[in-house]
Amino acid sequence: MATADDLKFQEFDDAANLLAANPDATTISIDEPVEIPKNQQSRLQEPGREEDDELLGTDDSDKTELLAGQKKSAPFWTFDYYQTFFDVDTYQVLDRIKGSVFPVPGKNFVRLYIRSNPDLYGPFWICATLVFTIAVSGNLSNFFIHLGKPTYHYVPEFRKVSIAATTIYAYAWLVPLALWGFLMWRNTKVMNIVSYSFLEIVCVYGYSLFIYIPTAVLWIIPQRVVRWVLMVFSLCLSGSVLLMTFWPAVRDDNRRVAVATVATILLLHALLAVGCLAYFFDAPELNIPAPIIPAHNGTTVITKSH
Secondary structure, three states, X not given: OOXXXXXXXXXXXXXXXXXXXXXXXXXXOOXXXXXXXXXXXXXXXXXXXXXXXXXXXXXXXXXXXXXXXXXXXOOOOOHHXXXXXXXXXXXXXXXXXXXXXXXXXOOOHHHHHHOOOOOOHHHHHHHHHXXXXXXXXXXXXXXXXXXXXXXXXXXXXXXXXHHHHHHHHHHHHHHHHHHHHHHHHHHOOOOOOOOOOHHHHHHHHHHHOOOHHHHHXXXXXXXXXXXXXXXXXXXXXXXXXXXXXXXXXXXXXXXXXHHHHHHXXXXXXXXXXXXXXXXXXXXXXXXXXXXXXXXXXXXXXXOOOO
């Protein structure tokens, strides 16, 4: 029958014998901290790099978010493929709308709201709502301006809906497509250029247009100064979202190229706002044809209208 000494773990006895024979032997404790790799040490020694990664969204946490948010791929001709672009809930959409209306200085909109789950639901309905808001508000504004004039007869201009739809949807899709292609091209020449995906750029542009929906309603006010003040205010809010999103992506490029890229983005955004206000609300008044009123004595009287 085995004794108590036979049941001892021989490994500990061997270790004790080795230490007794060679006191200088090196031992390893499992409680010792693991050595930090050199590449991680270099990252820890660069606080500015961490700030850039946080702003650009290129650190390891983004890889984790992308892996966690991966969806099952489906053929592009199936409904399931396009359903993934609309897989958002109301709270996510409202949070992204709030982030576009109240931008946080120094924070990247893609990093904070979009990257984990980019969608087309918000941009599509924001653009659709903006189209009808501008068209309806433009007609109401024209009605209130001419209200009380005896020679004016209100006729709704349905063509404004098609014009607004063409302008806004072309801007919300073609400009992001051009910007995405430009960033991809510059990424082949400068390694530090961050290339957002096309869907992420569409999200940024789509949500940045939300502020113009309440602004278009307020443009009904028949005061030109008030309209332009509202336009400038909305342009500053939405333009700041674009600026804080795309400037960190191109700032490591050639200085002139980076400034020209951001200036072009803001210029196109300003042209959209100014064009909508000038065409749908501040269009010059057309001369209304003077009605011909027959007189009782057989002559005609032409009334002059301005």
